[in-house]
Amino acid sequence: MEVHDKYSARRTVGILAVVCVVLQMALSTQISIGGGTVNFMLILTGTVALLSGSRAGCVAGFLAGTLYDFTMPVPAGLMMLILSVTGFILGSGERNRLAEQLDVSLKLFAIACCAVNLVYAIALLLIGTQSDILTAIFGHGVASILLDVIFALPFFYVLARADLGQGFARRPNSLRTANAKRGGAKRYRKLH
Amino acid sequence: MARTQRYKSTVRKQQSTGLRPLIAFCLISILVLTFYLREGDTGIIHSVRSGVTAVTMPLRVVGSAVATPFNALGNIMGNLTASEETLSELKAQNEELTAQVAELSEAQETATRLEDLLGLQSTYNLQSVAARIIGTSGDAWTKTVTIDKGTADGFTVNMPVTNSAGVIGQIIEVSANSSVVRLITDESSGVSAMIQSTRAQGMLQGQPDGSLLLNYVPIDAEVQAGDMVVTSGIGGVYPKGLPLGRVSSVESADNALYYTIVVDAFSSVENQEEVLVITSLTEDQTASADDIASADDNPAGATSDNASQDSNQDASQDGADASGDGTTGGE
Numbered sequence: 001m002e003v004h005d006k007y008s009a010r011r012t013v014g015i016l017a018v019v020c021v022v023l024q025m026a027l028s029t030q031i032s033i034g035g036g037t038v039n040f041m042l043i044l045t046g047t048v049a050l051l052s053g054s055r056a057g058c059v060a061g062f063l064a065g066t067l068y069d070f071t072m073p074v075p076a077g078l079m080m081l082i083l084s085v086t087g088f089i090l091g092s093g094e095r096n097r098l099a100e101q102l103d104v105s106l107k108l109f110a111i112a113c114c115a116v117n118l119v120y121a122i123a124l125l126l127i128g129t130q131s132d133i134l135t136a137i138f139g140h141g142v143a144s145i146l147l148d149v150i151f152a153l154p155f156f157y158v159l160a161r162a163d164l165g166q167g168f169a170r171r172p173n174s175l176r177t178a179n180a181k182r183g184g185a186k187r188y189r190k191l192h
Numbered sequence: 193m194a195r196t197q198r199y200k201s202t203v204r205k206q207q208s209t210g211l212r213p214l215i216a217f218c219l220i221s222i223l224v225l226t227f228y229l230r231e232g233d234t235g236i237i238h239s240v241r242s243g244v245t246a247v248t249m250p251l252r253v254v255g256s257a258v259a260t261p262f263n264a265l266g267n268i269m270g271n272l273t274a275s276e277e278t279l280s281e282l283k284a285q286n287e288e289l290t291a292q293v294a295e296l297s298e299a300q301e302t303a304t305r306l307e308d309l310l311g312l313q314s315t316y317n318l319q320s321v322a323a324r325i326i327g328t329s330g331d332a333w334t335k336t337v338t339i340d341k342g343t344a345d346g347f348t349v350n351m352p353v354t355n356s357a358g359v360i361g362q363i364i365e366v367s368a369n370s371s372v373v374r375l376i377t378d379e380s381s382g383v384s385a386m387i388q389s390t391r392a393q394g395m396l397q398g399q400p401d402g403s404l405l406l407n408y409v410p411i412d413a414e415v416q417a418g419d420m421v422v423t424s425g426i427g428g429v430y431p432k433g434l435p436l437g438r439v440s441s442v443e444s445a446d447n448a449l450y451y452t453i454v455v456d457a458f459s460s461v462e463n464q465e466e467v468l469v470i471t472s473l474t475e476d477q478t479a480s481a482d483d484i485a486s487a488d489d490n491p492a493g494a495t496s497d498n499a500s501q502d503s504n505q506d507a508s509q510d511g512a513d514a515s516g517d518g519t520t521g522g523e
Contacts, residue, residue, distance in 0.1 A: 026255025
């Protein structure tokens with residue numbers, strides 16, 4: 001059963017990665033509202049980190065950041081660094097948090113979006129790509145944060161539901177024990 | 193004993209938080225960033241990016257095709273919500289332009305006949321290749337667009353790009369089948385420009401809020417709102433005389449040496465799909481020696497030239513001519 005869950009988890013992450021990469025390549029450059037753009041690579045990193053933990057989040061962040069940096073006209077290496085750290089920090093809490101605490105996951109992701117966009121704007125300022133911190137943060141950053149969170153909602157919702165239905169990854173031992181006990185009690189009632 | 197060791201290694205594996213990969217990734221990222229910032233346009237990182245861009249090009253084209261109807265929808269909404277004042281202004285402009293078109297058509301006919309008679313070449317012949325905008329900037333902080341042609345069509349870095357209204361920017365990155373164009377409204381952009389009526393020269397620079405400022409125009413020059421701003425041709429990147437925008441306000445502070453001139457750009461990429469990439473300039477389209485001398489004679493020209501040289505170090509290092517156009521900072 002655990003083996004099945006593991007493969008199911010990998011398949012889900014694979015599908016998620018493909019969807020996010022396609023959206024990043026095809027639509028991210030087309031959608032610009034209020035000076036902000038959607039970063040599907042940040043959504044991918046956040047989702048993987050909240051589903052699979054810090055190690056997977058860190059790896060996903062690095063790979064997603066690499067793709068972002070090498071497909072957009074931006075300073076290469078910057079988003080790699082930021083997303084690697086973001087994936088690690090987001091995933092460092094409870095494993096599979098997305099399925100069990102959707103509201104907490106969303107709040108954490110929103111905070112991560114704020115941090116990523118803020119750090120990115122400041123880094124661009126230090127590199128010299130930007131010259132006005134207020135425009136960088138409030139002109140572009142706020143709109144980008146909102147777009148990132150809005151576009152992440154369907155991903156989070158679908159993955160949380162899919163996970164609850166199939167058992168995405170390893171559940172905490174306490175949950176499995178509780179389920180086993182519940183099953184045992186049912187069997188006991190049937191027999192008697 | 194062996195089982196205990198296996199158990200311990202399994203536990204250690206389960207407890208791994210990914211700290212080691214994180215450190216490794218951070219180091220790699222910092223290295224990549226350092227290489228990127230230090231290398232020129234032909235470095236390894238730029239070459240890899242060019243390859244990746246070429247590979248992902250089909251997806252961008254599909255995205256552009258998908259998004260086009262929605263862009264049109266946005267335009268319709270914008271038109272529906274236009275105010276009465278805007279509509280009346282547009283009607284007046286339409287009448288004025290219709291009259292101008294008739295006048296210009298007549299002039300064009302006359303010019304054609306004269307050209308035929310005198311055997312003159314066209315006075316304004318842009319050697320250009322048409323391309324299509326397939327995407328805008330991937331991040332919110334830079335103003336660039338991606339077009340669907342690259343080195344395969346003879347494009348190189350620094351080539352100017354125009355649309356029907358005027359200059360939109362210049363190519364800053366190029367791959368086999370796509371190019372990235374930095375718009376003149378990007379704050380890293382700088383174009384040598386002049387007031388068409390008085391020939392006062394300056395440097396047109398993008399601002400963080402997307403507006404344009406014409407800097408280094410001396411206070412003794414004659415500039416007023418409504419004046420047309422065109423490229424000066426100094427620097428050899430943009431052809432001389434291409435329209436850039438119209439002066440919307442002119443201010444001069446006490447004891448200031450230069451005006452603060454805000455310019456409304458003629459061109460906008462929001463409703464444009466087709467652009468022209470100017471692949472080479474004729475002699476007529478570059479600044480004459482007199483223009484360069486006059487720019488050097490006044491303080492504005494000197495400052496502008498210095499600023500441009502500072503801002504376009506990459507081009508200078510590559511052996512290009514000292515350019516008045518290009519980046520004013522940044523990467």
